[in-house]
Amino acid sequence: KNEVEQSPQNLTAQEGEFITINCSYSVGISALHWLQQHPGGGIVSLFMLSSGKKKHGRLIATINIQEKHSSLHITASHPRDSAVYICAALPNTGNQFYFGTGTSLTVIP
Amino acid sequence: EAQVTQNPRYLITVTGKKLTVTCSQNMNHEYMSWYRQDPGLGLRQIYYSMNVEVTDKGDVPEGYKVSRKEKRNFPLILESPSPNQTSLYFCASSPIDRVGGYTFGSGTRLTVV
Numbered sequence: 001k002n003e004v005e006q007s008p009q010n011l012t013a014q015e016g017e018f019i020t021i022n023c024s025y026s027v028g029i030s031a032l033h034w035l036q037q038h039p040g041g042g043i044v045s046l047f048m049l050s051s052g053k054k055k056h057g058r059l060i061a062t063i064n065i066q067e068k069h070s071s072l073h074i075t076a077s078h079p080r081d082s083a084v085y086i087c088a089a090l091p092n093t094g095n096q097f098y099f100g101t102g103t104s105l106t107v108i109p
Numbered sequence: 110e111a112q113v114t115q116n117p118r119y120l121i122t123v124t125g126k127k128l129t130v131t132c133s134q135n136m137n138h139e140y141m142s143w144y145r146q147d148p149g150l151g152l153r154q155i156y157y158s159m160n161v162e163v164t165d166k167g168d169v170p171e172g173y174k175v176s177r178k179e180k181r182n183f184p185l186i187l188e189s190p191s192p193n194q195t196s197l198y199f200c201a202s203s204p205i206d207r208v209g210g211y212t213f214g215s216g217t218r219l220t221v222v
Contacts, residue, residue, distance in 0.1 A: 041218070042216060043201075043213040044213070045210070045211045086151070096168070099151050100151065101151035
């Protein structure tokens with residue numbers, strides 16, 4: 001059983017659409033990261049959340065600690081948003097991240 | 110510029126020939142980690158280090174070694190590579206609490222034939 005589950009696995013959207021990617025986890029966590037991986041492989045950390053909501057440009061990340069759930073939203077999606085989005089949960093105990101298997105997003109012009 | 114530098118970016122090698130993938134960070138981070146990424150399996154942790162001379166196994170440590178003699182460097186060593194170690198490898202670093210600033214290297218695509 002994976003401690004972190006992401007949905008959907010694949011997502012295709014038209015340019016301009018509002019996108020939501022979901023992440024559910026089964027352990028108590030101290031923080032959750034959202035990562036972005038573009039074709040070509042590099043990984044960038046988008047957000048670190050321990051509560052509430054964060055916004056950076058067109059990206060918004062929310063977390064509900066009680067429900068063990070986080071969402072990543074992209075407003076006014078653009079083809080350059082096409083990437084794999086990965087959530088990573090840092091548990092309260094232990095030193096390892098638990099990673100989701102990623103959501104592959106394709107935004108069509 | 111704050112960064113994690115991995116080398117090489119691409120490597121093709123033969124079974125059994127020892128190799129080292131280097132990782133260096135310039136942010137004075139205590140925590141460093143190695144991951145491999147395989148299709149359908151996502152990122153899996155190989156080894157991590159909480160500080161100098163402190164290393165521990167992740168989920169998939171078999172066939173790998175690491176060392177942390179200096180704070181900035183965390184090399185990954187494959188003593189006798191095998192084809193099942195063909196993968197995309199990432200090094201990452203962060204402050205000790207792992208809460209702020211998790212920075213990844215550019216990745217090393219390793220092929221073992």
